[in-house]
Amino acid sequence: MPIVRNWSMNVFAVLVVLALAAPLVVYPVFLMNVLCFALFACAFNLLIGYVGLLSFGHAMFFGFAAYVSGYAVKGWGWDPLLGILVGTVVAAAMGLVAGAIAIRRQGIYFAMVTLALSQMVFFFCLQAKFTGGEDGIQAIPRRPLLGLIDIRNDFVLYYFVLLIFCAGFLIIYRTIHSPFGQVLKAIRENEARAISLGYAVDQFKLIAFVLSAALAGLAGATKAIVFQLASLTDVTWQMSGEVVLMTLVGGMGTVFGPIVGAAIIVSMQNYLSGFGEWVLVIQGVIFVTMVLLFRRGIVGEMIALANRRWTAKRRQDELTIREVRPAE
Amino acid sequence: MFELIGVPPQALFGQLLLGLINGAFYALLSLGLAVIFGLMNVINFTHGAQYMMGAFCAWMLLTFAGIPYWGALVLAPIIIGISGIVIERLFISRLYHLDHLYGLLLTFGLALIFEGLFRRQFGSSGLPYTNPIPGGTNLGFMFLPWYRAWVVAFSLTVCFATWFMIEKTQLGSYLRAATERPDLVQAFGINVPRMITLTYGFGVGLAALAGVLAAPIYSVNPVMGSNLIVVVFAVVVIGGMGSILGSILTGFGLGVVEGLTKVFYPEASNTVIFIIMAIVLMLRPQGLFGKPK
Numbered sequence: 361m362p363i364v365r366n367w368s369m370n371v372f373a374v375l376v377v378l379a380l381a382a383p384l385v386v387y388p389v390f391l392m393n394v395l396c397f398a399l400f401a402c403a404f405n406l407l408i409g410y411v412g413l414l415s416f417g418h419a420m421f422f423g424f425a426a427y428v429s430g431y432a433v434k435g436w437g438w439d440p441l442l443g444i445l446v447g448t449v450v451a452a453a454m455g456l457v458a459g460a461i462a463i464r465r466q467g468i469y470f471a472m473v474t475l476a477l478s479q480m481v482f483f484f485c486l487q488a489k490f491t492g493g494e495d496g497i498q499a500i501p502r503r504p505l506l507g508l509i510d511i512r513n514d515f516v517l518y519y520f521v522l523l524i525f526c527a528g529f530l531i532i533y534r535t536i537h538s539p540f541g542q543v544l545k546a547i548r549e550n551e552a553r554a555i556s557l558g559y560a561v562d563q564f565k566l567i568a569f570v571l572s573a574a575l576a577g578l579a580g581a582t583k584a585i586v587f588q589l590a591s592l593t594d595v596t597w598q599m600s601g602e603v604v605l606m607t608l609v610g611g612m613g614t615v616f617g618p619i620v621g622a623a624i625i626v627s628m629q630n631y632l633s634g635f636g637e638w639v640l641v642i643q644g645v646i647f648v649t650m651v652l653l654f655r656r657g658i659v660g661e662m663i664a665l666a667n668r669r670w671t672a673k674r675r676q677d678e679l680t681i682r683e684v685r686p687a688e
Numbered sequence: 689m690f691e692l693i694g695v696p697p698q699a700l701f702g703q704l705l706l707g708l709i710n711g712a713f714y715a716l717l718s719l720g721l722a723v724i725f726g727l728m729n730v731i732n733f734t735h736g737a738q739y740m741m742g743a744f745c746a747w748m749l750l751t752f753a754g755i756p757y758w759g760a761l762v763l764a765p766i767i768i769g770i771s772g773i774v775i776e777r778l779f780i781s782r783l784y785h786l787d788h789l790y791g792l793l794l795t796f797g798l799a800l801i802f803e804g805l806f807r808r809q810f811g812s813s814g815l816p817y818t819n820p821i822p823g824g825t826n827l828g829f830m831f832l833p834w835y836r837a838w839v840v841a842f843s844l845t846v847c848f849a850t851w852f853m854i855e856k857t858q859l860g861s862y863l864r865a866a867t868e869r870p871d872l873v874q875a876f877g878i879n880v881p882r883m884i885t886l887t888y889g890f891g892v893g894l895a896a897l898a899g900v901l902a903a904p905i906y907s908v909n910p911v912m913g914s915n916l917i918v919v920v921f922a923v924v925v926i927g928g929m930g931s932i933l934g935s936i937l938t939g940f941g942l943g944v945v946e947g948l949t950k951v952f953y954p955e956a957s958n959t960v961i962f963i964i965m966a967i968v969l970m971l972r973p974q975g976l977f978g979k980p981k
Contacts, residue, residue: 468729472921476922483958601796601800637808641800652783
């Protein structure tokens, strides 16, 4: 689909321009929240959308990387950039272990195994000393980046987060459109055939899992710096469910779907934060509605609509040509 | 007071009993999950919420209708089971032709709705439910509350009855046949869609039954199911969903292991089942009782 590819790079350019201007109109902390969750959802989408693996435990990478980077910056006094880096690396290492265990089962079992593993990480975070238990790690200082750039200013920090997001997004985009990504899609479509063609399917799955875990960790570590907080909320299985919801709403297996989904769900939570338990109910209703009626998600439905229009138009053109030709 | 491996026997047997009780809940819930999965290929994420609703149903029957525990033990599973049948007909049945993951996502959404509604209505703190059989007996090495003995005995009976029904009766043979080849069974004139619906109702009823049993032990609260269901998933992965007897054994066994961990190394009691799951996956990916594919 070369057309879609060029097209999506153009969309990305437009989005970046919009994002650069956005803090002039929208509160930057809210935007940073959206960007962190968008990156988280994009990382999750790499697995569900392009390898067909539903991980129900991605919060373990997101939340644990937040703890690690928070502790590195607050406890050891590291540079935020190093803190984010170490959070990402730890998440990747966790991804290696969790992935090696989880890819031994397929389909629905994979979801249950990842869920159980993340619950294990949750209990570890609840009991471990360095995470601060129920309190979490609070008041993580916003030290100057590389000792130079003052990120106490929300606007400066916003552009830093935007840079991280773009880097993460481009890594995912490159992965999807590389030969490696083609093999991943082949595994998604027909695993047995990919094996028969001689691909070491488990290795491909594991690499994709580690990459996804690392990027989820990058998102979590960044979020800890932005909100100066790493807490248990980010490690719960409800958080794993939320990222599934974001991706489902935006469109699984679409490049921009997770971004749209994250923006919608984060805005909704912001808007409904006063309604307490209703948020849970509404999230549930959205889940049910999306699964029953709009399985392709918002972006997926839009692409399908555009494709239908396009093929209809092309068919129309072909008909006209055929009608014209005999007369020539 | 003598000591056993450095632990007072009161604590040891007390935790063992608690482990057996948790094991009974694991067994009942994973049994329901396995029966539903076998026929529908859907992992019922709502299972935890339905367990919670079973407990609430018992509480409401007592509070609003004055129906005591023994009535609730029969009525609550039927009521929640029927609600399950409605859910299957309205929602889940529309997804059979799709990837099984959608069933998981749908039931997850339903679980969020139920949990949210109950939390909205009853708050997150628990409601008390009076113990229907107070008192107990001193066995010399430990104190055995009657109600706990009843829970273990009764859930063992229910588990065995379910096993008997599925493995030894004609209805069970239809069920097992439909698990293997639904199209062939349908061709023999058996109404498979109706069987699927009733099976879902039955699995949900089992969850509700576990909820009623749990009500007098743990307080009745809206989050009681969501915490349990993740552990039950791990139990299901460890046992493998291939065999009914396997689910029962794994459920009780892991409950006991968890209880023992509480005695000897309490820090790990929350995580021990997940660690066992990881080890089992490394050594025997299909689960202890699962069939290799």
